[in-house]
Amino acid sequence: MSSLTLTDGAVTSGVLVVGLSFNPNKASALSIESNNLALDTRTLLAHLAELGATGKSDEVIKIPGTKTKLIVFTGLGPVQKEYSHETLRRAAGSAARALAGTTEATFALPAPNIESVAAIAEGAALGAYAFDEFRGSTKSERKLPLVKISIHSKFTKNIEAKNVLKRAQIIATYTHLVRDLINTPPSHLTPDTFTKKIAAAVKSLGGATAGLKVIVLNEKQLKSGGYGGIIGVGQGSANPPRLLHIKYTPKKPRRTFAFVGKGITFDTGGLALKPAAGMEAMKSDMSGAAAVCGAILAIASLKIPVAVEAWAPLAENMVSDNATRPSDIITIYGGKTVEVLNPDAEGRLVLADALVKAQETKSLDGLIDVATLTGAQVVALGTRTSAVMTNNEDFSTRFISAATDSGEAFWPMPLPQELRASLDSPVADLANIGDRMGGMLVAGLFLKDFIKPEVPWLHLDIAGPAYNESTAHGYTPVGGTGVALRTLLCLVENSIIR
Ligand code: BES
Ligand code: MN
Ligand code: ZN
Numbered sequence: 001m002s003s004l005t006l007t008d009g010a011v012t013s014g015v016l017v018v019g020l021s022f023n024p025n026k027a028s029a030l031s032i033e034s035n036n037l038a039l040d041t042r043t044l045l046a047h048l049a050e051l052g053a054t055g056k057s058d059e060v061i062k063i064p065g066t067k068t069k070l071i072v073f074t075g076l077g078p079v080q081k082e083y084s085h086e087t088l089r090r091a092a093g094s095a096a097r098a099l100a101g102t103t104e105a106t107f108a109l110p111a112p113n114i115e116s117v118a119a120i121a122e123g124a125a126l127g128a129y130a131f132d133e134f135r136g137s138t139k140s141e142r143k144l145p146l147v148k149i150s151i152h153s154k155f156t157k158n159i160e161a162k163n164v165l166k167r168a169q170i171i172a173t174y175t176h177l178v179r180d181l182i183n184t185p186p187s188h189l190t191p192d193t194f195t196k197k198i199a200a201a202v203k204s205l206g207g208a209t210a211g212l213k214v215i216v217l218n219e220k221q222l223k224s225g226g227y228g229g230i231i232g233v234g235q236g237s238a239n240p241p242r243l244l245h246i247k248y249t250p251k252k253p254r255r256t257f258a259f260v261g262k263g264i265t266f267d268t269g270g271l272a273l274k275p276a277a278g279m280e281a282m283k284s285d286m287s288g289a290a291a292v293c294g295a296i297l298a299i300a301s302l303k304i305p306v307a308v309e310a311w312a313p314l315a316e317n318m319v320s321d322n323a324t325r326p327s328d329i330i331t332i333y334g335g336k337t338v339e340v341l342n343p344d345a346e347g348r349l350v351l352a353d354a355l356v357k358a359q360e361t362k363s364l365d366g367l368i369d370v371a372t373l374t375g376a377q378v379v380a381l382g383t384r385t386s387a388v389m390t391n392n393e394d395f396s397t398r399f400i401s402a403a404t405d406s407g408e409a410f411w412p413m414p415l416p417q418e419l420r421a422s423l424d425s426p427v428a429d430l431a432n433i434g435d436r437m438g439g440m441l442v443a444g445l446f447l448k449d450f451i452k453p454e455v456p457w458l459h460l461d462i463a464g465p466a467y468n469e470s471t472a473h474g475y476t477p478v479g480g481t482g483v484a485l486r487t488l489l490c491l492v493e494n495s496i497i498r
Contacts, residue, residue, distance in 0.1 A: 001173050002096075002128040004121050004165045007106060007150040011037060012067050015105040017095045020048065020073040021080070022055035030055050031079050035108045035152050040066065048073065057090055058473055060098040072099065074109070083110055086407040089123035093475025096127030101143030108152035117153050118164035119407070124149045125172035126475035126482075131183045170301045171489065175482035177201060178294035182284050182467060182480025186266035190239035191314035194265060194286065198244060198293050198312075210300050211250050217243040225333070227313075227357075229349035232330040232340065234315030236270060236323025241315035243354065246293060248300045253307035255365045255495045258358040259296065259488065262347045262371035263289030263314035270317045270343030271325060284480060285347070287466035288370035289314060295488035306492050311358050313350035317343070329428045332450065333357055339428040347373045348443055349432060352450045359452055365495065366395055368458045369447065370484045376439030378464035385409040386465045386483060389444035392456040399458055399491055406486035410460065413441060420445045460484055 019033030030048055032041050044063075053061050059075035074095035076083055083091075092107055099105050107124055111117045128145035135142060155161035181189065181197065189197075195216045202212045219240035222230050227243060234241030244263070264285035268274060274282065289312035296310040324330070328340045330349065334356040338349065351369055358367060377387050388410050390396040396412055403410040419442050422434030430449060434442040444459045451457045465483045472478050 001169075001176065002125055002146050002149050004125055004149050004151065004169050006117070006153050006156045006161060006165065008152065008154055008156045011106045011108065011152065014068055015070045015072060015099065015102055016065060016068040017072045017074060017092070017105050017107045017109065019076040019091055019109045020053060020055040020059070020061070021076040022078060024078040032073070033076060033110045035110050037108045037152060044071070057087070058094050060094050062098070072105070082112060083116070085115055085119035088116055088119040089407050090474030092120045092123030093127030094473070096124040096146050096149070096475070097472055097477070099146045100130065102146055104148035104150065105146060106150040106152055111151070111153050114155060114158065114160050114164055117151055117155060117161050118168060121149070121151050121165050121168035122171055123475045124151070125168050126175055129176055129179060129477050131180060131479060133180070134185070167302060170298050171486060174294040174298040174301070175485055177297070178290040178482040178485055179477065179480035181290040182287050186283050186316065189265050189286070191234070191242040191263070191265055191316065192239065194263065194289070194312070194314050195242050195244045198246065201297055202246065205297060205301055211248055212300050213247040213249070215245040215247070226331065227333045227353045228330040229332050229338070229353040230313045230315055232324045232328070233264070233317055233346040233350050236320040237316035237318040239265070239316045241313070244289070244293070244312040244314060246296050246310040248296050248308045250303065250305045250307065252305055254305050255492070256307040256361065256363065257492060257495070258309045258311065258361055258364050258367045259292035260311045260313075260351060260354045260358050260367070260369040261288035261290065261292035262286070262351055262369070262373065263312040264347060264350070265314060265316045267317045267344070267346065268319055270323050270346060271319060272342050272344035273319055274344065281467055281469055284467035285372050286314065287372050287462060287480065288484070290480070291370050291462070291482065291484040292488070294482065294485045298485065298489050299492055304492055306495060308492065309358065309361055311354040313354040315346070315350055317346045334450075336430070336450065337428040339425040339431045341431050342433045345432045345443070347371050348446045351447060355447065355450045359455055364455055366456045366458070367451070368460065368488065370460045370462060372463045372466050373461045374440045374443050374463055377461040380413070380440055381411055381464065383464035383468070383470065385411050387411060387413040387440060387461040389413050389415050389441070389459040389461070390457060391448060391451060391453065395456040396458060398494065399487065402490040402494055403487040406490045408483060408487045409465070410487065413444070415441055415444050415448055
């Protein structure tokens with residue numbers, strides 16, 4: 001994990017990162033944005049013109065510096081009086097990625113206020129990520145992420161600025177943990193090892209001293225406890241299922257939230273076996289579980305006075321003589337029966353158990369599930385925008401505002417009542433699949449059946465955004481992204497200031 005510090009005054013050594021923007025009315029007119037740091041702008045602009053620089057986002061250009069070893073220009077897009085936090089976050093992230101292999105760099109991006117300092121720090125720290133744990137002979141060729149990140153700012157003495165730096169550090173630490181979990185293959189991440197990795201992270205944060213408690217139910221306890229969804233999905237695997245429960249209880253909690261994350265450590269589709277092409281991406285089917293665990297750890301690490309419970313139903317959806325068959329009927333925790341028509345619609349089954357269990361906690365201010373639930377989400381919103389479904393518009397609005405502040409794209413989706421009938425089963429309380437059209441909404445309606453109407457609930461479908469199968473951009477690497485963690489944190493923070 002890279003370190004974050006603040007610095008002001010002249011930058012006379014190392015690597016200097018500045019912004020580059022363009023005039024939208026005259027694309028050849030570039031501006032250097034260096035947070036008022038004096039630079040030989042005229043010469044630099046001449047060099048940049050010669051190099052064909054555009055100042056577009058995700059463009060990073062390195063040139064030898066005169067005072068510093070290197071000057072790195074990172075694209076800010078069209079010139080602005082004040083750049084949005086997400087523009088700064090992404091520009092800092094692109095530069096940090098381009099600086100893998102470098103020890104230290106000073107980021108002099110426009111930071112007129114503390115929030116901009118926060119955004120630059122977050123972007124740079126989130127961009128400084130690599131996943132090389134499983135490299136053997138090629139490991140030594142790999143460049144290490146940027147080690148020391150300095151943010152150029154006039155707020156070096158400001159306590160608020162120090163706080164936002166600490167927050168950025170915590171966000172990056174736990175986002176990196178989430179990404180690591182997602183990127184770890186199912187050969188090395190089973191339901192059991194998932195719980196052990198989280199227990200280790202809880203321990204290193206201080207465990208009970210930090211107000212944290214971890215409870216793990218094993219397959220025996222799940223069976224006798226009546227968790228038919230988790231058992232039904234997990235029974236085809238040699239790696240038995242788990243239910244991971246983390247409790248964060250601060251001294252004087254002012255709110256209480258529960259998070260539930262889908263934790264399918266690998267989704268083959270079960271007896272509805274998925275096609276081989278692309279199946280490898282299903283190692284990311286535990287992204288929701290990783291995100292809720294990362295979020296609760298970040299919240300505890302920041303000592304936010306809000307009680308949070310995280311639930312991660314963990315199972316491996318495999319093919320075997322013991323796998324759930326189409327037409328099998330399972331009983332979800334609490335007693336509802338489900339006819340499993342398609343064993344590939346497994347996420348909703350494990351979530352149902354955990355959602356019912358999570359609602360045993362009295363007077364929840366909010367219940368949020370996070371899941372790579374449907375391919376239909378990706379069809380509807382693409383790979384970079386997640387969906388929010390709810391039984392409480394006000395809660396959803398507050399969530400989306402937290403998402404905007406965090407730089408995560410979430411978009412509201414409806415739960416049309418008329419689609420619910422398609423989940424009716426001739427033999428059980430409901431079936432696990434319904435209309436194919438609007439499949440994301442049908443999955444949301446399935447979950448809604450397990451939610452008490454008085455509990456404010458959000459369902460986040462992150463199927464596309466959780467895992468980047470394309471190329472890196474901004475602060476987002478290839479592979480696990482860590483999406484949802486920042487918004488969950490921000491929502492919990494905001495819940496005590498209004
Ligand atoms: N894990 C998948 C959803 C998914 C697809 C996540 C693509 C990320 C990328 C989920 O378990 C699944 O298989 N859903 C089925 C549901 C269908 C059988 C109703 C789907 O979306 O096809
Ligand atoms: Mn599936
Ligand atoms: Zn799945």
